[in-house]
């Protein structure tokens with residue numbers, strides 16, 4: 451399965467975002483973490499910054515909303531020019547309605563679940579979403595260690611998507627590195643967010659290639675999940 455790499459600019463230099471986007475031109479997306487200090491205990495950036503990132507980024511913008519009241523705010527990020535908008539299951543009243551609204555606005559619609567939130571409510575609804583984001587750390591901060599217990603959730607999501615014949619992507623976010631990406635890919639994820647692993651590497655462009663190569667090697671020749 452092709453592996454898509456979405457470096458998280460949470461680990462970039464916030465005083466040099468244009469420069470730090472320019473070095474990830476070999477990635478598939480740029481992952482932008484929007485935090486409101488309510489849904490998570492951290493505060494990052496909002497709509498005006500995303501609008502400018504869209505204009506200067508060499509790759510499409512993948513917005514990860516870690517904010518309350520996603521139903522109210524997510525469509526504006528689609529209108530801001532993001533290619534993909536992911537909201538949290540725990541922060542929406544009507545995930546399917548919101549996903550349909552995002553798709554109507556022309557973006558890929560993703561739903562995210564925290565490590566302790568079940569993915570099961572979405573498994574009969576996978577066609578309604580372009581992506582399921584399985585959080586592999588508690589959202590809010592970069593540089594945390596991967597939570598091994600999330601692998602089983604990835605496997606269950608992949609099995610349901612395969613059974614439904616759906617094209618839904620599975621994204622993982624948190625603790626993705628050369629050490630973990632192989633078994634995450636083997637579990638069934640195909641979109642890999644990596645913040646500290648990419649921006650902490652001596653050669654950012656080479657790190658993106660290394661991560662993609664490791665993910666694809668882990669799934670090469672694998673029997674598709676039933």
Ligand code: DX5
Pocket residue numbers: 458459460461481483514587588589590591592593594623624625626643644645646647
């Ligand atoms: C955390 C963010 C992540 C973060 C990942 O809540 O959603 O995107 O940047 O950082 P790493 O890859 O360092 O775990």
Ligand code: ZN
Pocket residue numbers: 458481482483514623643
């Ligand atoms: Zn994120």
